[in-house]
Amino acid sequence: xxxxxxxxxxxxxxxxxxxxxxxxxxxxxxxxxxxxxxxxxxxxxxxxxxxxxxxxxxxxxxxxxxxxxxxxxxxxxxxxxxxxxxxxxxxxxxxxxxxxxxxxxxxxxxxxxxxxxxxxxxxxxxxxxxxxxxxxxxxxxxxxxxxxxxxxxxxxxxxxxxxxxxxxxxxxxxxxxxxxxxxxxxxxxxxxxxxxxxxxxxxxxxxxxxxxxxxx
Numbered sequence: 001x002x003x004x005x006x007x008x009x010x011x012x013x014x015x016x017x018x019x020x021x022x023x024x025x026x027x028x029x030x031x032x033x034x035x036x037x038x039x040x041x042x043x044x045x046x047x048x049x050x051x052x053x054x055x056x057x058x059x060x061x062x063x064x065x066x067x068x069x070x071x072x073x074x075x076x077x078x079x080x081x082x083x084x085x086x087x088x089x090x091x092x093x094x095x096x097x098x099x100x101x102x103x104x105x106x107x108x109x110x111x112x113x114x115x116x117x118x119x120x121x122x123x124x125x126x127x128x129x130x131x132x133x134x135x136x137x138x139x140x141x142x143x144x145x146x147x148x149x150x151x152x153x154x155x156x157x158x159x160x161x162x163x164x165x166x167x168x169x170x171x172x173x174x175x176x177x178x179x180x181x182x183x184x185x186x187x188x189x190x191x192x193x194x195x196x197x198x199x200x201x202x203x204x205x206x207x208x209x210x211x212x213x214x215x216x
Contacts, residue, residue: 030168179203
């Protein structure tokens with residue numbers, strides 16, 4: 001068993017110890033920089049936001065709570081519930097589902113109306129449907145670029161999740177170097193418009209950031 005797997009097992013055990021007995025945790029996964037906790041009792045989890053903060057502070061990680069797939073209601077029923085719970089003033093334009101991560105993406109002209117005061121409506125949507133609700137703003141103007149990006153994310157959901165899990169394990173692995181430094185190298189866009197590119201280097205990683213193109 002790898003060190004990263006053992007650490008994830010230890011984190012899962014810690015989460016199980018921290019949650020009250022009325023909350024059931026079915027699995028804990030790395031997804032990118034976040035630690036995702038899957039539960040069959042999302043309503044109870046969201047009813048105690050201080051508990052989520054407590055877990056995040058104890059583990060020193062960003063926490064995302066998602067319903068376990070077994071409690072997700074059928075997509076048609078979930079879509080009907082979303083239109084019932086979210087106010088008409090939100091003007092929802094599209095709803096799509098990600099079965100791999102139990103997420104439902106809601107596009108609306110007024111996303112704040114779907115989120116609700118302090119996220120109350122969003123939590124109600126998740127509790128009622130079993131799907132983790134994410135809200136996107138409907139573009140004010142039709143954009144082929146935005147549509148292409150969102151369609152790609154929809155079509156490549158499983159691959160995207162596998163990539164996030166792999167990156168998450170790399171992010172959360174134990175340090176491999178004792179060197180402590182951060183260096184930013186500029187490869188483009190300095191004293192010019194466009195062609196951005198930066199390399200962020202540490203003692204154990206080199207990451208290309210914001211690599212773009214020069215207009216024209």
